Amino acid sequence: MSEPLWERTLKVTTAEQTHALAAALGEVLEAGDLLVLTGELGAGKTTFTQGLGEGLGVRAGIISPTFVLVRIHPNLPDGPRPGGPDLVHVDAYRLDSAAEIDDIDLENTMDTAVTVVEWGRDRVEHLSDSRLEVELHRAVGGGGTAAANRTDEVLDFDTDDDDEPRTIVLRGIGPRWADAPRLLDAAGQPDTAGQPDTANEGHI
Numbered sequence: 613m614s615e616p617l618w619e620r621t622l623k624v625t626t627a628e629q630t631h632a633l634a635a636a637l638g639e640v641l642e643a644g645d646l647l648v649l650t651g652e653l654g655a656g657k658t659t660f661t662q663g664l665g666e667g668l669g670v671r672a673g674i675i676s677p678t679f680v681l682v683r684i685h686p687n688l689p690d691g692p693r694p695g696g697p698d699l700v701h702v703d704a705y706r707l708d709s710a711a712e713i714d715d716i717d718l719e720n721t722m723d724t725a726v727t728v729v730e731w732g733r734d735r736v737e738h739l740s741d742s743r744l745e746v747e748l749h750r751a752v753g754g755g756g757t758a759a760a761n762r763t764d765e766v767l768d769f770d771t772d773d774d775d776e777p778r779t780i781v782l783r784g785i786g787p788r789w790a791d792a793p794r795l796l797d798a799a800g801q802p803d804t805a806g807q808p809d810t811a812n813e814g815h816i
């Protein structure tokens with residue numbers, strides 16, 4: 613199944629809000645979940661993953677994996693979800709194809725971990741019949757409108773630590789996410805951005 617069952621757009625204004633949103637999601641994710649993160653350089657994919665890690669209660673130290681393609685962050689017995697899933701954090705930026713993804717054997721860890729893949733689009737969809745797509749956009753207003761911001765992005769490269777607005781689009785694909793709007797509400801993330809719920813509307 614590849615068509616989204618639902619899509620939800622959230623807006624945040626600070627890195628801390630991105631982190632908090634992901635942490636809330638991390639509290640309700642389960643072993644076997646696959647998250648595919650998309651967004652330009654510096655959009656906040658790693659910031660989001662750090663939040664997930666906090667919510668999941670896994671070992672800290674989540675960074676952009678740059679040279680290491682995969683990092684496993686074990687669940688902490690004294691964290692908020694003892695016995696819960698580990699976090700497998702992948703950066704697929706340098707991987708050109710699904711075949712290269714297969715070389716790193718994510719199947720081995722998927723059953724016991726939440727697998728999060730930065731730059732995963734078109735590379736990891738075959739790993740599971742379900743996935744949660746997370747798109748982070750610097751342009752407020754949603755996907756596909758970032759072109760006008762690209763020049764700013766380059767000029768702003770050194771000021772990456774400044775808080776900026778982001779639009780975060782969540783899209784559920786496959787049976788695991790059929791009930792996910794409810795799951796997101798359970799995570800305390802209803803339509804905080806004032807956006808209409810686009811559940812069941814399909815993709816853009």
Ligand SMILES: Nc1ncnc2c1ncn2[C@@H]1O[C@H](COP(=O)(O)OP(=O)(O)OP(=O)(O)O)[C@@H](O)[C@H]1O
Binds near residue numbers: 730775
């Ligand atoms: N609203 C926001 N959400 C997330 N990050 C933000 C926000 N505003 C500012 N930032 C900053 O933007 C940067 C995002 O960097 P991060 O490493 O998370 O991006 P990335 O998408 O993983 O980049 P890369 O493609 O290089 O892996 C951080 O320095 C963060 O503090």
Ligand SMILES: [Mg+2]
Binds near residue numbers: 657658675676
């Ligand atoms: Mg990153």
